[in-house]
């Protein structure tokens with residue numbers, strides 16, 4: 001085992017593996033990105049090529065290429081091993097045929113069952129013609145490993161037993177079940193759609209009944225097993241993830257047929273909830289790759305409530321949610337079969353969730369009073385879930401235009417919104433960062449303040465006195481700004497130290513102080529330039545108004561600043577001779 005792992009580690013670097021999932025930026029000796037494991041706007045996820053590891057200062061996620069793939073793809077260690085081995089071109093044969101691992105046995109069992117069911121389908125006219133009628137090609141049937149089981153009590157179990165699997169294993173994999181003294185197959189007389197994990201291994205089945213007897217469920221899914229947790233698996237995710245990354249959005253449909261037809265028609269960034277209620281885990285799988293989601297909605301959908309819950313959940317995950325409305329009388333599979341360009345148009349014409357909701361109530365209700373009541377109870381909760389007041393204010397204005405009430409009223413009601421518990425928890429974790437977000441303005445990447453914070457962090461970690469430097473900074477940016485600066489400095493001290501280590505690993509104390517001086521000069525220059533801009537604007541106004549007193553006052557200050565800027569330039573030139581970095 002260790003040899004496969006070692007081989008993989010030799011062939012794949014951490015920056016390549018993580019970089020294939022996330023956009024990495026350089027940060028000294030390290031690389032950084034927005035963390036895929038928690039919600040954030042500025043990067044606190046760092047990758048260290050030297051140490052072959054990653055660390056997130058926001059949520060403390062850490063590890064190597066294996067843990068990263070495990071977390072990111074929601075697979076176990078073996079799953080990550082398979083994904084990385086495929087990438088590295090390392091064969092795992094010896095390892096996977098080891099019989100000792102109980103879970104590995106179940107994976108093998110599912111593979112054997114899948115092959116058996118695929119073989120069954122080949123010789124069965126009726127299910128094959130059903131699939132063809134729905135528009136599936138032979139290639140698609142093969143790609144999705146679709147199979148069939150006859151309406152008999154123990155066909156799959158008997159086959160598995162003949163291949164050496166035990167009764168207990170067959171039941172634990174969710175293939176058979178026991179009632180009283182009888183053990184029999186769960187799936188009988190059904191077209192079998194394997195459900196894959198993100199490593200592409202079969203972990204469960206969804207069976208569609210062939211002859212509807214009006215009593216059995218149309219679709220039957222495997223129960224929860226050691227391999228299959230329905231709240232964590234999105235149907236088709238293994239096949240869609242690359243495209244979601246490429247197109248930077250995902251399409252969510254409901255049924256198996258919908259997603260399979262979508263892929264066949266080229267919409268390869270489609271996934272399906274496949275009859276299970278959408279969960280936060282499902283959405284975070286998608287959000288890690290792209291924040292944008294288009295959710296298809298059948299207009300004559302009986303499960304509209306469930307759909308609405310899914311929309312709210314996606315918003316509460318701060319995703320960018322659009323709705324694609326499928327025309328009446330169709331589901332995505334039918335629509336694609338009828339004309340795939342119509343489906344394309346539906347996707348193209350998808351609109352932002354809240355606009356979609358507003359359009360809908362506007363079309364239904366004309367009385368303004370009633371309309372406001374409906375918006376208040378049905379739509380404000382969605383607006384409340386939006387990420388930040390800037391986004392919210394756009395919709396507040398829209399609503400105020402629609403029903404002619406003042407924006408203040410809408411804001412008042414917006415503040416009173418009460419969320420269901422499941423959305424609340426999502427929102428709370430987000431709210432914690434609002435305070436942080438305000439302070440973060442100060443330490444934007446690439447700003448002089450940020451560079452100063454990094455170098456202060458380095459000095460303070462080595463017990464070098466920075467009181468003087470801090471005093472100078474305060475003089476330049478003012479008391480109030482300095483408070484913000486220091487607040488955020490304290491909040492981000494871990495991240496800053498990590499960066500400082502990268503930039504200044506072997507830099508001596510004197511050099512550090514010289515560089516601090518240099519950065520403070522830059523800061524002063526920046527602030528004078530800002531003042532300069534402001535003065536020039538005021539000067540224009542004053543000249544228009546012809547207020548001579550103002551004009552002369554501004555001119556005096558302008559002269560002063562020009563002088564200061566030229567002094568700074570000279571000073572910088574002097575220091576520059578000594579400073580190597582920046």
Ligand SMILES: [Zn+2]
Nearest residue numbers: 035038056059
């Ligand atoms: Zn994180």
